[in-house]
Amino acid sequence: MSESAIITPPLSDDDIMKLKIGDRVLITGKILTGRDSAHKRLFDLIKEGKSLPVDVKGQIIYYVGPAPAKPGYVIGSAGPTTSYRMDPYAPLLMEHGLKGMIGKGVRSQPVRDAMKQFKAVYLAATGGAGALIAKNIKSARIVAYEDLGPEAIRELEVENFPVIVANDAYGGDLYQEGIKQYRR
Amino acid sequence: MRRDISHEKIKDTVARLCIDANYFLGNDMIQAFKSYIENEESDTGRDILKQLLRNAEIAEKEQVPLCQDCGFAVVFLEIGTGVCFEGNIIEAINDGVRKGYTEGYLRKSILSDPVKGKNTNDNTPAIIHTTFVPGDKIKITVAPKGGGSENMSEVKMMKPADGIEGVKDFVVDRVLRSSSNPCPPTVVGVGIGGTFEYVAFLAKKALLRNIGERNTDPFYADIERELLQRINNLGIGPMGLGGRTTSLDVFIETHPRHIASFPVAVNINCHVARHKTAII
Structure with missing residues (x-):
């Protein structure tokens, strides 16, 4: 895939198989947010055989707990949170159709295996660049779990949201490759 | 020598420090990004460092937090032995954190109890480290720490x-x-x-x-x-x-x-x- 290709959810298996580690991708369209507490709730609902408050099929979940929006802003600073905390829940969500995850930091082997098995990708956003990333978010609305405050599930409308493919559906891992290349 | 420092003075100072720390990256960090960009061999690495510089510019210009994780408010106090407070300094600091995190649109990330807790919704309580030094002033450092x-x-x-x-x-x-x-x-x-x-x-x-x-x-x-x-x-x-x-x-x-x-x-x-x- 060429540099800075644009992807728009919902994503198909074919869309996913075009993505390789190191690709720079811009996301335009609607994505969901979710972090620790929201993941636990979704996970528990699936385990209990109940339906989810949001449809994750073909979707991308962004691991973020935004800062409050100042007056005149649609959202506060909104950079990625550390992804490994969502590792216990991510494989089950992929099994139920989740195609992409945006966060920061390495994923566990079971999560990497699930990406291969269920054809999904992990996309790295720049941690700590919350003010910059918020510029690519055009609207935000809470779609579930309002009681969780910053951890509520939101639907974000994003435009040219910049990410790098860190794990692809072929088992590639940019974190391992990067260290291999630059270690002295 | 004895000097009185008011609750309001401590509260307002802490509030401002919480906001400033979250909006304005230190010049030492900005300079470090710039010098490390020169030596970074990875294209992706250089791009990320440039994004961080741009992020700091936006945060400063628009007065928004650099990062959405606005941290646990860790407060270091060096209290001059000649200082006298009106009231309780711990309460004054927590009032400052409450004011700073609310008025500065900073994210509140603190749970009232580590296991049973709910979000306190004002980022209190602060973590406070206190030492005593000679003199009649108080040095307050706020170092918000991300998870x-x-x-x-x-x-x-x-x-x-x-x-x-x-x-x-x-x-x-x-x-x-x-x-x-x-x-x-x-x-x-x-x-x-x-x-x-x-x-x-x-x-x-x-x-x-x-x-x-x-x-x-x-x-x-x-x-x-x-x-x-x-x-x-x-x-x-x-x-x-x-x-x-x-x-x-x-x-x-x-x-x-x-x-x-x-x-x-x-x-x-x-x-x-x-x-x-x-x-x-």
């Missing part, structure tokens, strides 16, 4: 026989195991000596230094330089995606130790290395 980097920290009760080489290996290994999680390029605080709880405080206190500010003891200053080089040879790079820039600096703080103990602590700060100080 991602804090989680990569560790205390190790080493054996005295491990010596300084053991300390160095532990620090480098801790950074290696942290990989991308603490948002590299990081700042690494190291505590050596004291007791179990005090060494963690030393590592935290080390993070209050500005980039390039060496330990005044040349022995430890050399170790800081050596550790920085070893860490930047790990290849972790900006956001862990590979590169030369893993940490911007390493700071060591020390304290006398018990003959049987050799505590070492590593406290990692992300590239949003926040700390702002006021003297009132």
